[in-house]
Structure formats: structure tokens, C-alpha cells
Amino acid sequence: MKFMTAEPFRIKMVERVKKTTKQERQQWLKEAGFNVFKIKAENVYIDCLTDSGTSAMSSEQWSALMLGDESYAGSKSFYKLQESVEDIFGMPYVQPTHQGRAADYIMAKLYAREGRYAIGNMHFDTFRGNAEVLGALAVDYVIDDGKDTASPAHPFKGNIDVQKMKRLIEEKGSDQISVVIITVTCNNNGGQPVSMQNIREVSQLAKEYNIPVVLDSARLAENAYFIQQREEGYRNKSIKEITREMFSYCETATMSSKKDGMVNIGGLFVTRNKEVFEQAQQLAIVHEGFITYGGLAGRDLEALAVGLQEGCDEQYLEYRINQAKYLGDRLLENGVPIVEPTGGHGVYVDGRRFFPHIPQSEFPSQRLVVALYEEAGVRAVEIGACAFGSKDPVTGEPIWPDIETMRIALSRRVYTNSHMDVIANALGEIYKNRDQYKGMKLVYEAPITSLRHFTAGFELL
Template structure:
């Protein structure tokens, strides 16, 4: 018989987690204003809120921490990391930052001004927040198939070239400072972007003399999907695919807390010496000196090792297989999820799960809270709350699909934990008609409200 698949690692250390009672969870979520971000970590049994900085590091990464150079300027850890970035992505200019949103802050401080437009594929929350905070506009050019959760399109993260061309023809060149391509595309379900699409986007952008920047938090997972799904890449290595991907970019932002396999850190890399010279000023102003930029030397060391490990095919196969284990179990149970399954998370289609709950009552948040109450599992809403309000009209924005995202930390949970998640969602699905109402907003911040807002059940 064929041998079954097993992870390419063994467990060396464990961390106890507390299994709470439903009565405790009912009290805790009410005290948190029905916002799972406001829960304490020890009030959560299985934490699928995010895959950002929540994974387990390897023994080699822990060893690298001990040799970190904490010099303020000219740290050897900086040069070690810079060498890895240049080798993997091909960019000569590099600035470390404390995480991905810091890279966005530095880059947009260089490139964006009020009234600009930034086309891309379903910009995620911090990206859109930084754009709109500067009184600019993010324009979504994702292909329409991304909003059809039953479609089997293999690259739902792709940019629609006609939509992008329309933006580039509608606005003057000086009003479009860059195009952002998110790989993989988080907002539509961890969906990959094909190499052909990256190539075509870059060709179109070059015709209009607009630079292309990749939001690269999950670059390796995107490369794995290219290897698995795109003709001509099945025999290329992950590192070869990554290097080719970035020939179609002028720069990149990176939250290293995802595919960097570390708990903190990020960077900004680019080809332009002019961009770099301007960015250094903002990096020093916001983050720290250019050779540490908000990161300790030990964390730069761990990140350099993480960039090696994340591009290993065996690691990626184990990672993606676990995500698909959860997604396939939910699909078998009849629970609607974004298809085909993506990379870092499983996205439950809350609108199809609870079709009788009006979108105005934040259906994905309703399902998020129900999952926590059922089993102490913390997912996150990727729906109207995350979409925020229109910065001009201040009306709620309602995305085409309301998702409950179940993001899997890397090398952290076993499949037994995921079986708990499946059982909990099956229980909720069986009693879904009993869920009558959602939430109304009690308090919200003017930008990126979903992190700190407070809600209350309608009718309470």
C-alpha cells in the first residue's frame, strides 16, 4: 500500500491551552463587545484569527536568534538578511521594518499624495487603510470569478486586465503612482496570482509607465500554487518560480510574520535608487536606522533562516495540505467555502451559510461569534466590518462575499485541532435557521474599525 502523507517535522515543545466552558465564553465575548480581537488569548482554545506572527519557528531559527548582532548601525544580521533578500527576490535595495504595515507606511509616504488612485487586486485592510488615510483611493481590479465561491478558477487572485486598463486610461499618469498586486490575495480567500497574469500586468503597467509593487506576505504559497496549477512550472523549483515572479515587480512590501516564518518583522525592497534614497528618510523617522528599522538583530537572523525554509517544497506541501485538510472536511460536511481552496486559510461563505441574516447585520461577524461560542475557536470576519465605511459618504461598504476566515498558524496545530473546528461548524450549520439576528455597531474608529470596534446583538 502507498504510505500516507506526514508532516516534515516533529514536535519538540508544547504549550498548554485552556478549554473553556460555553458559560465562560458567553461572558467573555459580551465583555469584548462581540469583537474577537478584544478577547484575551487565554480565553481562546484554538486560535485561527490570523496566520500573522502566530506560527512556530524551527530549531534552526531559534539557534539563529542566539547569534543576532544587536549593533545600532551596520549590524551583521542586517547584511545577512539583505543577502538573502537580494538572492531570493533580486532587489538590490532593502530596508527592514517592524512589520508589513510599516513597509506600506514608508513606501506610501514616498509615492502617494492626496487624490491619487492605486489599482490592485482586493487590497487588504492595512493597505487600503494607508491609502485612504492619505486621501487617496484604492481601486479593486480583481477578476469577477473571485466573487463566485463555487467557481473552480485556479487563479482567483488575478487582476482583470480590462479593469486595470480602464483605470490607467481614465486617470492621468501622475495620479496613478503604483499598482499593487497581492500574492496570494488574502481578501478573496488566499487565492493565488498566476505567472502569466503577473507578466501581463507588468507589460500593461510598463506601457503606461506605472511601477508595480507586490504585497508579498504569502509569496511562497503563491509560488507553490503556480508550480501545482500553471502549465510549464511543474518542474521548476519554488525558488526559481519566486525569482521569476519578482522580475515582474519594481518593488515589494513584506510582512515577514507570514511567509517569513517569524513572529515579528518585515521589509521593503526595490530596484530604484531614487525610491530607496527617499524611503530611508521615512524609515529613520518611523522605524529606526536603516540597518535595523524596528527589528532586533536576532529577529533579522531568524527571518533570514525563515526565507530559506519557506521556499522548501516539502515545507510548503505540508503547509498547504493542512489547510486543504480543513477545507475538504468542511466541504464534505456541506459547508460552503471559497473554492478552489487557497493557501493560508479556509474562507467560509457566511452569506451562503446564513442566507436569512441581512448583510446590514454583519453576517460574517455573526458566524465568527457563533463559532467562538460553540467551541472557543477564534476566526475572523472578512466582510462588511473589515470593508469599513466609504471615506466620502461614510456609508458601510458591503463586499460581494462575506467571509469567515479560518487562518492556520504555521506548524502550530495538529489535524485533531482542525477536527474540532469542523465539528463546531457542523453543529452550527445544523441549527443555522435558529440564528435570527446579527449585530449593530456601538463604537468604531474612523479608520480600520474592525480591530477595536464594539458591537451589540440586535434587539438587546
């Protein structure tokens, strides 16, 4: 007899959430310039803005917190973290940072070069912001299937198009390519995984031209689980066997530990290149603190050492991936157009298919974010025209992204499927009445275009 499986944990502590009225939410939206980043968390019923730093820690992690060594240098907590990282990454040099953006900054300073290209599947906002500041040219070469939100056929929509990558190298010259960054999983197009074969092929091509490869690995365990489940030859391999092989193909990896590290703060810069590591240490000392704490307290290092191991647990990953699938299936039942197949850390609603009458210049996905909060108190985030729109450097004309979505990010070990039902029902009702919604006008943006969505201001049209 086949039994249904439930969450692989028991809930021993709860946090009260506040229900609010639609009238209250309308007022808060207006005060926030219709940007949900500026809404107070206490006024959110179900918070799906991000999966970063929002995980529920385990009893083992809370126990580890009490063991934290707050020594400035040589903390025993650092060496526990170092051992855990080496076990999963298979690389010898570990520099902790206070969060992923700090690791991203160090990586950009070491690998991005002014006027040179940084190839990626789809660079996320923080590296793109660093590239913009440093004058590097960030290009996205995700496969064409990765831009097709409606087709569930391709199992690895996060893959880099190797032929496009090769063409750029041959046209511009290998000396004009400073780095290749593979984001696993690919955040921009739905948390889509990257296959081991693609990681291997990208690495081999880069090696031919002496171009370093970096893995942006915030969701390394989720990507490894997809490889295990979907890629031939990996079904009988453990998650950590898969992660070690993934990282064997790169020189350096960065990680926001606030995702698959299962903690609320922290980041990692990991490398096999001693010279790169020594440079990273100096940047860490300047910006983060001493090398054996990297801006974190000893208790944070302890919790992360445990969390990395828990994030690679196969029972947990099965629950994690299937909760996203559950929400995706419920949305499809309600007719809501989503990115298919569902990825690891959330469900992405296709803003253009949801609101076909609202052009990208009027921010359809942001309009959906506002509607979802207004109607149900659920906070999601726009991954579209505002977050990834840009301007032509010569003409100043807007350039709109290929994919226009609203991301419903799922916190780890926090919400039940009853919460997923609330989200699905709310979006189903909005979809029924979608013709009543009009677009939005951007009235304020920060000077760094790739980071404007955090502080942008809007008006309803």
C-alpha cells in the same frame, strides 16, 4: 506503494492550551463587545484569528537567534538577512522594518498620491487605511471569478482584471494612476493565488504607461507553490526560481515577514530602484531606527534570514497547502459553504451562504465568528461587511463588499489535523442550527472606516 505523508517536522516542545466553558465564553464575548480581537489569547482554545506572527520557529531559527549581533549600525545579522532576501527576491536593496505595516506605511508614503488611484487585485486593510489617511483612491480590480466564492474552477482567483485596469488608465489618464499593487496571495477572497502570466501582463501594461508596480508579498512562497502546481511551464521549476521571476516584474515589494518569513515579528521593504530605496531609508530612520536594523533586534534579523529559506521549502509548502485543503474538505463534507478552491493560509467560510437570512447590514460573518468562539472556543476573524464595508463619500450611505466571509487563518507549524477536525465539527453543528441565529448591530466604530474591525463594538439583535 504510495505512502501518506505527515508533517515535515517533529514536535519537541508544546504549549498548554486552556479549555473553557460556554458560559465563560459568553461572558467574555459580552465584555469584549462581541469583538474577538478583544478576547484574551489565554481564553482561546484554537486561535485562527490570524496567521501573522503566530508561526512556530524551527530549531535552526532558535539556534540563529543566539548569533544575533545587536550593533546599532552595520550589524552582521543585517548582512545575513540581506543575502537571504536577495536570494529569494532577486532585488538589490533591502530595508528591514519592525513589521509589515511599517513597510506598508513607507510604501504608501512613496507611492500613494492624494486624489490619484492605486489599483490592486484586492487591497488589504492596512494599505487601504493608509490610502484613506493620505487621500488616495484604492480600487479593487480582481477578476470576476475571484468574487465567485462557490466555483472551484478557476485556479488563480487572485488575478487582476487587466481590461478593467486598462479602461481606468484610458478614462482617467495615466497621470492619475499612482501605483499598481498586486497582493500575493490575495487575502480578501480566500488566500487565492495570482498567476505568473497575470503578474507579467499587469507589469507590461503598467510599464507602457510608466506606472510603478508593487508586490505585497507576505505570502510569496505560498503563491509560488500554487504557480508551480497549477500553471503550465512551472512544474519543474524550484520555488525560488519562481519567486525571482515574480519579483522581476515589479519595482518594489513589501512583506510582512510574520507570514512566509516564519517569524513572530518583522517586515521588509525591497526594491530595485535606488532612488526609491534612499527615500525609504530616510523614512525608516525617522520611524523604525537605523537602516541596518529597522526596529528589529539582531536576533530577529537572524531568525528571519533562516525563516525566509524555510518558507520556500517545497516539502513544507506541500504540508502547508494541504492542511488548508484538509480543513476545507472536512467543512464541505459537513455542508459548510466555503470559498473554493481553498487557498494557502486558511479557509474562508461564506457568511452570506452560511446565514442567508442575515443581511450584510447585520454582519453575518461577524455573527459566525461569535458563534464559533461561543460554541467551541475557536477564534476566527470577519473579512466582510465590518472589515471592508465603507461609506459613500457624498451621501454617507453604506457600501458593502462583494465578498462576505469568515477567515479561519492557520498558523504555520502549530496545529495538527486533529485541531482542524474540532473546527470542522463545530462549524458543522452551527450550520445545522443556522436558522436559530440572528444578526448583529454595530454600536462603535473608529473614524478610519477601513480599520474599524480591530476595535469595533457590537450588540446581538
